[in-house]
Amino acid sequence: xxxxxxxxxxxxxxxxxxxxxxxxxxxxxxxxxxxxxxxxxxxxxxxxxxxxxxxxxxxxxxxxxxxxxxxxxxxxxxxxxxxxxxxxxxxxxxxxxxxxxxxxxxxxxxxxxxxxxxxxxxxxxxxxxxxxxxxxxxxxxxxxxxxxxxxxxxxxxxxxxxxxxxxxxxxxxxxxxxxxxxxxxxxxxxxxxxxxxxxxxxxxxxxxxxxxxxxxxxxxxxxxxxxxxxxxxxxxxxxxxxxxxxxxxxxxxxxxxxxxxxxxxxxxxxxxxxxxxxxxxxxxxxxxxxxxxxxxxxxxxxxxxxxxxxxxxxxxxxx
Amino acid sequence: xxxxxxxxxxxxxxxxxxxxxxxxxxxxxxxxxxxxxxxxxxxxxxxxxxxxxxxxxxxxxxxxxxxxxxxxxxxxxxxxxxxxxxxxxxxxxxxxxxxxxxxxxxxxxxxxxxxxxxxxxxxxxxxxxxxxxxxxxxxxxxxxxxxxxxxxxxxxxxxxxxxxxxxxxxxxxxxxxxxxxxxxxxxxxxxxxxxxxxxxxxxxxxxxxxxxxxxxxxxxxxxxxxxxxxxxxxxxxxxxxxxxxxxxxxxxxxxxxxxxxxxxxxxxxxxx
Numbered sequence: 001x002x003x004x005x006x007x008x009x010x011x012x013x014x015x016x017x018x019x020x021x022x023x024x025x026x027x028x029x030x031x032x033x034x035x036x037x038x039x040x041x042x043x044x045x046x047x048x049x050x051x052x053x054x055x056x057x058x059x060x061x062x063x064x065x066x067x068x069x070x071x072x073x074x075x076x077x078x079x080x081x082x083x084x085x086x087x088x089x090x091x092x093x094x095x096x097x098x099x100x101x102x103x104x105x106x107x108x109x110x111x112x113x114x115x116x117x118x119x120x121x122x123x124x125x126x127x128x129x130x131x132x133x134x135x136x137x138x139x140x141x142x143x144x145x146x147x148x149x150x151x152x153x154x155x156x157x158x159x160x161x162x163x164x165x166x167x168x169x170x171x172x173x174x175x176x177x178x179x180x181x182x183x184x185x186x187x188x189x190x191x192x193x194x195x196x197x198x199x200x201x202x203x204x205x206x207x208x209x210x211x212x213x214x215x216x217x218x219x220x221x222x223x224x225x226x227x228x229x230x231x232x233x234x235x236x237x238x239x240x241x242x243x244x245x246x247x248x249x250x251x252x253x254x255x256x257x258x259x260x261x262x263x264x265x266x267x268x269x270x271x272x273x274x275x276x277x278x279x280x281x282x283x284x285x286x287x288x289x290x291x292x293x294x295x296x297x298x299x300x301x302x303x304x305x306x307x308x309x310x311x312x313x314x315x316x317x318x319x
Numbered sequence: 320x321x322x323x324x325x326x327x328x329x330x331x332x333x334x335x336x337x338x339x340x341x342x343x344x345x346x347x348x349x350x351x352x353x354x355x356x357x358x359x360x361x362x363x364x365x366x367x368x369x370x371x372x373x374x375x376x377x378x379x380x381x382x383x384x385x386x387x388x389x390x391x392x393x394x395x396x397x398x399x400x401x402x403x404x405x406x407x408x409x410x411x412x413x414x415x416x417x418x419x420x421x422x423x424x425x426x427x428x429x430x431x432x433x434x435x436x437x438x439x440x441x442x443x444x445x446x447x448x449x450x451x452x453x454x455x456x457x458x459x460x461x462x463x464x465x466x467x468x469x470x471x472x473x474x475x476x477x478x479x480x481x482x483x484x485x486x487x488x489x490x491x492x493x494x495x496x497x498x499x500x501x502x503x504x505x506x507x508x509x510x511x512x513x514x515x516x517x518x519x520x521x522x523x524x525x526x527x528x529x530x531x532x533x534x535x536x537x538x539x540x541x542x543x544x545x546x547x548x549x550x551x552x553x554x555x556x557x558x559x560x561x562x563x564x565x566x567x568x569x570x571x572x573x574x575x576x577x578x579x580x581x582x583x584x585x586x587x588x589x590x591x
Contacts (some may be wrong), residue, residue, distance in 0.1 A: 030437075031444050116391060145568035147411045149527045149543065150561040157550050256433045263528055264547075274436075275528050278443040284336075288333050290440040294432045301431075 008309045016302035023294050024076075028069050031283050065159050073288070082284045086278070091288055097272070099292070102262070102269035105185050109192035114247055117197050121204025121243075128209060136205065140198040148257045152191045152264035159187060169266045170302050188265045195257045196250040203246040204239075213237045241311040248304030252297045259293075330573025336566050343386040348380040352559070353535050369559055372546055376378060381542055382560050389538040391563075392453055393518035398456030400514060404464025409495045411465075412472035423469070428461045434459045435524065442530050452531060456521055460514055467510055471503040478502075512575025516568045523564050539564050 019165045063071075075082060081091040124136045143151070159165050160263030165186050176184070211217070212235050236243075266272070270289060277285040323331070340347055354376060362372040363387030369378040429437070438455055445451050475481060481498050491499075514582040525531035536544060539560035546557035 019428070019431050023432055026428060026432070028442055030440055104414060141569065142565075145572050147527075147540075147563050149524060150541070152564055153543065153547065153550060153557055153561055157555065161550060252433075252471050256435045259435060259439075260524060260528070275530070275551060279440045279529055281443055281445060284444040284546065286440055290432075290436050293436045297433050298431055298438075304492050 005309060009167045009306050012305045012309065013301060016298055018025055020295055020298055024073060024291055025069065027287055027290050027294070029065070030074060032065055032068070041109055050314040058277055064270065074290070075286070081288050084285050085280075085282045092214060093297065095270070095288070095292075096189050096194045097262055098268060098270050100271050102258055102271065104181065104260045105188055105192070105262070105267065105269060106258055108182070108185060109196070109258075110251055110253060112189065113193040113197050113200065113250075116193075117200035117247075117250075118204055118243065121196075122208060122228075122236065124205040124207035125212065125235070126228055128205075133205070136201055137314050140202045143194060148191065148195050148260040149264050151194055152188075152261055155187060155191050155194070156264070159190070159283050171268075173267070174263045185267070188261045189269055191264070192254060192257050195261075196253060199253075200246055205240045207242040207246070210225050210242075214238075219266075232292065241308040244307045244311065245304045248307070252300040255297050255300075326573045326580065327577035330570040330577075331572035333566065334574060337386065337570070338570055340383055340389040343385045344383045345406065348377075350377040350380040350523050352376075352381060352384040354380070358510075369473050369510065370556060372542070372556055378542075378559060380558055380562055382539070385539045385542045385560060386563060386567075387451075388532060388536060389423075389519060389522060389540070390567075392522050392538065393457075393515060395453045396456040396460065396518045396522070397511065397515045399453060400460040400464050400508070401511065402517075404461035405468040405500075405503075406495075407461070408465040408468030408470075409472045409499050409503070412469050412476055413491060413494055413499070419469075422465070426465050428534040429459065429462045430466075434521070438521070439528075439530065442525075447530060447533055449532060449536075452522065452525065456518055460517060461489070462506075464514065468503060468507060471506055475499050476504050492570065498506065509579040510574065512571050515559070516571050519568055519571075521566065542561065 072082070079092065081095065083089060083090055084094070120136065126131045127133050158169060161183060168185070208231060212231075217234055219228060220234045225234075258269065259274060261267070262269045262271035263275055270292065274286065274289040274293070277289070355374060357366075357371040357377070363370045369382065372378050372381055380447060390557070407422060411422045441455050442451075445455070476499065481494060484494055484498050519542075522531055522538060523540030523543075524539050527544050528546060532538045532541050542560040543557045546554070549556050550558075
């Protein structure tokens, strides 16, 4: 284990797992210890004391909190996510299809937004201070000021209602083939891309411009290379680590965007599932979904760190 | 008096208009918040400038009262997050040691979860009332203020004048409020606008998801939710509060940008 990259990566992953464990404690205690009674929440205000006692017994709510936490955690680790309070359904079954739908949506949003953001960021860096650059600054200001659902409805109103190019809701079911599915998610994908694109572009631009200050860029300029060649072949490779970081942070941001966008387009994914069950106060579902969203978020952050460690040539070639 | 750039001036004026309309809403609103005065989704007319909503209430009045609620909740949440975050941040920076460690690691933990997800988890067990919303949003957001104010205060606590105050025998509250706070104010003020926008977007999103302000009251996000079905039929009622959110957020952003530039150039000139 003399390779510093491996040690750093292992440290980062271990730290991430520790964080994940702490998050699971937080989510569990947050829903258990806050004022508000689960049994009361299920049965409503008019429940008789006997009914409350019964439901507490059947849910195991009388055990001490740490016993319930470890029972919950070991269940999750064995793939048993418990059952939903509202309809008694097995959560794992209900989740797997929805998780797949959400990942399908997020994958396409990422697949489109990441390359275009990097390309546009390179263009903005190349034309620093000129109109393509200013356009990007303006667009960034607009998108960070708009909540996702506003972008969603504006896009829906224009593309689905005014021009009638796409369907206004994204209905998806198991019988659909790949192209039909893709067609169904066009609008939500457009919205998610708009939500993350500007920020990613701007950060890419900033990191490239930072690298452009270096002496070797000046050398390249004096060699008479074309400006875009300099940006692409000399500046970009050295900006990969920060750019990857930016990309990952924005993908993590997609996790939140997806919740809202799914509700806007009535898309049967994890986000909609979470929001529905928060309203119904279905704790087991909320805990699991919250934990899944948090793990994806933390996972992407770990991945960002790992990639930037690996992209650092000083660590890759130890002396 | 330095010249205010046009963009900041526009932002300042628009933000002011929003606040005035929010405070004196009764004066501006032609009808009551819950008054049913017409048909469903009437187009705009001289009686109803913006038309009517999904059950025939005057949309303009509703957006005005909704704006009041949105701005009220967001302002209260921002004040809460700033007082909690900065006091804890300054305290952690002045005391240091295990208190600082414990607070900072706890904040790291909270910030490892997207705020919307954590808010949803918390709201699944809490009753959804405006006060609970303010407290949840304010405390979640105070983590960011904590980080900023701790970072700023750590730099200030090593200054000679803080040392002098300590040697003079001043207590911790004096050090925090008389020595650190005045010197940490400009980065905090610059952050204030950004946190306020975040609060506006956050409460709107929660209400849009049906987990914020509950009917018959409605904030802007709630009004979007109430009228969203109309969009499919080409009724743009839901876009009115949506645009209001956007305009307010952009205006505050323009002001915050300017404040941020001023304070950071101040710092730059001192360092250079």
